[in-house]
Amino acid sequence: MERNNFGWSRFHAYRVFDEFVERFVLNRKSYVTRHDKDLDFEAAFDEIHSVFSEGYDDSNETFDNKVERQFAEASENSKIVFANVEYLWAMPVQNIRPTTKQSYAERWFDDKSEINTSDKFFFETPHTIANAGIWYLQNKYWELIALLRVLSIISSGSGALDHVSTKRRIAEVCYSAIYEGGARQGRFAVTKVCGVHSALMHLSDPEKFESIISESHKKRIASVFEHVISDRRDITCREERIRLIRKRLYDEYGDEGDPDSKYRWFFYQDNIKPLWIDKKGISQQSNASIVDEVAREQAALDCSEEEGLKETISTCRVYRSAKLAGQAKQRDEFTCRACSFSFKKKIVHVHHLDPLSERLSPRKTTLDDLVTLCPNCHYLAHFWLRKSDRYKNLGELLKKLQSSLKAVSVGVHD
Ligand SMILES: [Zn+2]
Ligand SMILES: [Zn+2]
Known part of the structure; x- marks a missing residue:
């Protein structure tokens, strides 16, 4: 429906993920290294569980030092599996450098030529899927446990899965972990929020799950x-x-x-x-986006281009008419209908009672859809419109604006 000709496989992350699923998950061969032996997943998950999960180390040492010590006595089989798991964690994200990703795999093997090196394996934007945010890096231990959990569930499933159903299953397991608390039990139990679930869902089914990890x-x-x-x-x-x-x-x-x-x-x-994205909290983010909304509405209404011309440029854009906005201002005598503010026929906004209806099914705006408001009231109108569709009704909107103005006493104009 919305696919057009967009191809996800144009980017390494999606191609690599497909290959990874095929080679590592289904055929149990190392993906990030050149080792060709068959991997014993069960033995590896058992050993990784005992050295990495049960051997959890909360000291301040670096992650690299810790795992090197934890895996000192581990089998090569386990190291190869762990290297692949860590690779999958790092592979799709923007905020880990390719050389760093490569160094993760290299630390396990004396012979560095065992590691695949091409930039198909270790790449940068635009081939990554998203910036994972700092949490993903700080929470690395739990992210890896979460990943181990997903992979051990997929690989212990009964019956031979094919490529497509394996990816579907990965998405299901991750979805359940995020939304149904599905990760809290089992060998690799996870109680923290892990971004890797979102990353895997997106890689498994990019049409359905957005490329947002955090x-x-x-x-x-x-x-x-x-x-x-x-x-x-x-x-x-x-x-x-x-x-x-x-x-x-x-x-x-x-x-x-x-x-x-x-x-x-x-x-x-x-x-x-x-x-x-601002760190100032939800309410200030809302403010920023309301201000933007109001500015866009004004720009569209003040637009002096001919409506017909705009229609030929794009059929899904919202069409508005400067002429109609002018008529609304005349009708309302350049005065805010909520607080009666008026200034030399200037500083008056025209508000569209239901901006969304235009966006959903482009139609011609009529004069009845428009009302003039001062900038303050206009901002408030959009604020309330976000809370309830009730304020698409002119009477309801004006009543609400008048009572909010009284409550916060910002309605003092002259
Ligand atoms: Zn007003
Ligand atoms: Zn508006």
Whole structure:
């Protein structure tokens, strides 16, 4: 439906993941190193569990020093399996350098030529899937336990799985870990939030799961842009909600010429990122994105281009008419309908009562869809519109604005 001609396999991360699943998960051969022997997964998971999980070391030493000590007596079989697991953890993320990724594998083997070296294995953006955030690195121990858990479940499954069902199964196990608390039991039990689950879901089914690894990023995006899908409260799956948010925001913020940003880096574009990623907390992120929303609405309404011309350029854009906005201002006598603010027929905004209806099914705006508001009230209108669809109704909106103005006494203009 929305695929167009976008090909995920254009990027190493997706190709490598497919090969990894084929060679390591299904055929039990090392992927990141050149060892050709058949790997004994059960023996490896047992040994890794005893030296790495049970031998958990919470000292301040570096991760590298710890694992070298923990695996000092371990079999080559276990080291090869662990090297592949660690590779899969590091492979898709932007914020670990290729040389660092390679050094992880190299530390296990005296003969460094055993390690695959081409940049197909160790690559940078745009071939990675996302920036994993700092948590992914700091939480490395648990991320690896989570990964070991997923791989040990997949490989202990009964019956021979094929490539497609293996990937589907990986996505299911990860989904359950994130949303159903499915990782808390078993040999490699995990109670922490692990980004690797999101990374694996996306790699397994990029059409269905967004290329966002960080749990806190997903949380913020779902919260800041919640209003964009306020008509779809029936969708409860957060993954699906974020996917729909991206699709809808794309109409306004997207770059038609750049499929990468449409499918892979959308929320990290320069015009989207500042609206949600700030560390100042959810409320300030909402503020930033409301201000942007209002500015975009004004720009569209003040646009003096001919409507017909715009329609021929793009059929999915929102069409608005400067003429209609002018009529609304005349009708409302250049005065804010909520607080009566008026200044020399200037500083008045035209607000569209239901901006979303246009976005969903492009239609012609009528005068009844528009109301003039001062910048303050306009900001508040969008604030309330995010809380409830009720404020698409003019009467409800004006009533709410008037009572909010009283409550915060910001309505003093002259
Ligand atoms: Zn006002
Ligand atoms: Zn508005």
